[in-house]
Amino acid sequence: MTSREYTDAELVELFKDKSHKQMAFKILISRYKERLYWHIRKIVISHDDADDVLQNTFLKIWQNFDSFQGKSALYTWLYRIATNEALTLLKKKRKSVQFSIDEEDSQYEKQLVNDPYFDGDEIQIQLQKAINTLPEKQRIIFNLKYFEELKYEEISEILETTVGSLKASYHHAAKKIEAYLKNNLVEKS
Template sequence: MLEDILIKELKNNATQEAAFNVLVSTYKERLYWHIRRMVLDHDDTDDVLQDTFVKVYKNIHSFKAESAIYTWLYRIATNEALNFLKKKAKLYKTTEEELQNRLVENLKADVYFDGDEIQLKLQQAIATLPEKQRLIFNMKYFQELKYEEISEILETSVGGLKASYHHAVKKIEAFLKE
């Protein structure tokens, strides 16, 4: 109900700015951590988050409300983060897999990363996963999203998600046992 009001206010030029501020304050932290799990770097995360909200602001009038607004926001944030990683890999003339490994290594020096050795090892394991499994694992494990929500965000079947998550967990377990 509140979401319907927010969407109406976002699409009304007279109330758009105030409604957008509410939207940002409501979803900023969740989206930050969603993006951070993908790009791993604090400054890069801030950049991608800002790009996400710019895209949301520019495209709010095309939002059809066929899904919850947060799934739309997550979809945009996911796509922005993945595009950012592709551009960064191209910039460094490396593969996305090699870039993931480099980003995990940089976590050790990141003042915003407060994890211990176990967290670092988990991030290394996650970095070895294929992109889709990495996304699904992060959304399910860290953000505790339901399969149905992830299905809407990634536009894929729940059955496929469950299988991907299962494979991701098995690969992470194997990595951590090494």
């Protein structure tokens, strides 16, 4: 059987069977690694950090899969773990290095430009810088809606926030980014 033939619910059941545990988990990884990787990458930015966080995420999933009760969709549970792991890494990093807001902005641009795994053009750099000015939670909401095009209901399950508050938060974030881009792209051109 291939991974395409199992539903998420079947995978959860398969995981409970000791003899199929590893196989079920391998299918789970192959199904979600890419989506989770890009979600994490947009939060932590560097590939190395994203790789670490993705590994920790799947390790946590492996250790806690038995406790998944199926009250929410499997992928929202996975996204929640990935988001928490990514935020934990950012917190750790922030504790070790502290910059002023201006320094942080220029450091962020340097990090992007020097990243061997980022080949975005000027507009992409400015977009990332604009997203980086947002508060953490707003940034995650913006990424999930703008890039991953998740529904508000899905984001609501991942972040455990009401749909109304998510809509307001996304609108506010998009407005700030639009203004940032307007100012910075006009200035540069």
